[in-house]
Amino acid sequence: MNEKREDISPGSDHQSCDKPRSNCGVVGVYGCPQAAVITYYALHALQHRGQEAAGIVSTEITLGERKPRRQRVYKGAGLVTDVFADFNILTNFLSGNAAIGHNRYSTTGSNNIVNVQPLNVSFKSGQLSISHNGNLTNTRSLWRQLEEEGTIFQTSTDTEIFLHLIARSRKNDPIDQILDSLNTVRGAFSLTMLFGDKLIAARDPHGIRPLALGQLEGGGWIVASETCAFDINRAEYVRDIEPGEVLVFDQSCLDGNEPTQYWIGRKVDEYHHCIFEYIYFSRPDSMVFGDSVDRIRRKLGKVLADESPVRPVDGEPVVVISVPDSSNTATLGFVRNNKKQGIDTRFEIGLIRNHYVGRTFIQPEQDKRELKTRLKFNMVRGVLRGRTVVVVDDSIVRGTTSLQLLRMLRESKPKALHVRISSPPITHPCMYGMDFPSKEELVANKFQGDVEGICNYLQADSLAYLSQEGMLSVVDNSGKKGYCTACFDGHYPVPIEKDVKKDDRET
Numbered sequence: 001m002n003e004k005r006e007d008i009s010p011g012s013d014h015q016s017c018d019k020p021r022s023n024c025g026v027v028g029v030y031g032c033p034q035a036a037v038i039t040y041y042a043l044h045a046l047q048h049r050g051q052e053a054a055g056i057v058s059t060e061i062t063l064g065e066r067k068p069r070r071q072r073v074y075k076g077a078g079l080v081t082d083v084f085a086d087f088n089i090l091t092n093f094l095s096g097n098a099a100i101g102h103n104r105y106s107t108t109g110s111n112n113i114v115n116v117q118p119l120n121v122s123f124k125s126g127q128l129s130i131s132h133n134g135n136l137t138n139t140r141s142l143w144r145q146l147e148e149e150g151t152i153f154q155t156s157t158d159t160e161i162f163l164h165l166i167a168r169s170r171k172n173d174p175i176d177q178i179l180d181s182l183n184t185v186r187g188a189f190s191l192t193m194l195f196g197d198k199l200i201a202a203r204d205p206h207g208i209r210p211l212a213l214g215q216l217e218g219g220g221w222i223v224a225s226e227t228c229a230f231d232i233n234r235a236e237y238v239r240d241i242e243p244g245e246v247l248v249f250d251q252s253c254l255d256g257n258e259p260t261q262y263w264i265g266r267k268v269d270e271y272h273h274c275i276f277e278y279i280y281f282s283r284p285d286s287m288v289f290g291d292s293v294d295r296i297r298r299k300l301g302k303v304l305a306d307e308s309p310v311r312p313v314d315g316e317p318v319v320v321i322s323v324p325d326s327s328n329t330a331t332l333g334f335v336r337n338n339k340k341q342g343i344d345t346r347f348e349i350g351l352i353r354n355h356y357v358g359r360t361f362i363q364p365e366q367d368k369r370e371l372k373t374r375l376k377f378n379m380v381r382g383v384l385r386g387r388t389v390v391v392v393d394d395s396i397v398r399g400t401t402s403l404q405l406l407r408m409l410r411e412s413k414p415k416a417l418h419v420r421i422s423s424p425p426i427t428h429p430c431m432y433g434m435d436f437p438s439k440e441e442l443v444a445n446k447f448q449g450d451v452e453g454i455c456n457y458l459q460a461d462s463l464a465y466l467s468q469e470g471m472l473s474v475v476d477n478s479g480k481k482g483y484c485t486a487c488f489d490g491h492y493p494v495p496i497e498k499d500v501k502k503d504d505r506e507t
Helices: 035-045 088-093 139-148 159-168 174-182 251-255 276-281 293-307 328-340 368-376 400-410 451-458 468-472
Strands: 002-004 025-030 053-059 072-077 098-104 119-123 126-133 190-195 198-203 212-215 221-224 236-240 245-249 260-263 318-322 345-347 351-353 377-379 388-393 416-421 462-465
Touching (some): 025 035, 025 126, 025 198, 035 053, 053 126, 098 126, 159 174, 174 190, 293 328, 293 416, 318 328, 328 388, 377 400, 400 416, 400 451
Parallel strands (some): 002 072, 318 345, 318 388, 416 462
Antiparallel strands (some): 053 072, 126 190, 190 198, 198 245, 212 236, 245 260
16 A cells, blocks of 8 residues: 655745755664654654655565565655654554655755655565665766666656666666666665665765664664664664665564675775765764764864954953854854963853744745744844854855844844854855755855955954865864765766756755
């Protein structure tokens, strides 16, 4: 049975957002009763990675049973709690001891229900469901090739390409069919799949998107984009799934055995983990790429203070505030190292974020961006009035929200407003699963990299970004570990098809 909620999600106002949009969250659970419930809570913890849609596929796998029960699918538009508002869906309809899940954020076409994952198909080798985080970079050529061979596409998402490549593979063994497809695609992918009696988890050879392995209390395995999905389920973080690694959980895992390890045939000299996972996307309580997001963000803030400290002109304390929530941790690091330089520095809560902003009626005469900023943030005026204030943020994309925010902060009559950004200027769009504006819309390009020009546009007293060297100094570069910094320098580690356009991509 394949059940879908045929509702349509509210359209996202991409143009009004001054942050890169998150990619997606994927989950896989194997060998645990009520696996869908575990998956639900994991998706709840990963809600920040995608808010447009959610879905779960489950099945029951019995030791020694040759043919697993039919996969059951439930998915819909909206937040996890909205899609699975009836808990009976999880405990009754989605019963079973194996499941995969997906939180969706897309780049385009977000309100089309057919694109909601996990995608599920039946073909000669059985039922196959897939959840995908990332973007493929050879989508166009694969689409053309498959269409010329008679493939009919049902969605506009590149995830469907995996399904067709697997189904059309000339290999006989299901795992070989999957490996065949993974060796054909290029780009960024972290995947969870249900195929027959198996759960498969895989990462692309560059390791661009994160994927971690955990073990549940009382037995059973869990795979997820971030380890915060483990904490909510009291699962123990085991390790990251390695770039290019494919883990297969089969019936032997129900007997306590570990998953079988395979490798994608393509090798790379260096991994290219997305450094923006540390800067903005991931939750600070997660382990990503084998390191603590909280620890990395604090270090980013410390190096930012070392490079660009702020001193008061009148000897009074410097007040440092964060733009909540993603810059909270970097702000703590900035405060610590600003103090270490002998500067009287105080961390204050100067902005309060409203976490319950929904769709709001906007009158024609109102400034849409200004109203959205005021809906999202409110000032603590007494903290700011008459003070030298440092506003720490993790990034600036278009600059529109930053401009409105600083205008609002000026109403509290601070003595000075200084802006510090815990990442370098963003100059290029991402091709690997993040939704940035076009190159022309990025404020760093509008001012041709002139930081003083951006500062004047934002009406700040000073502006400083973290240098790329400073950013890379805080992450582990040992062994094959490396990081994708394409959004800062345009050096794309995985080749991009020349005719790929941003609007042709789906996550």
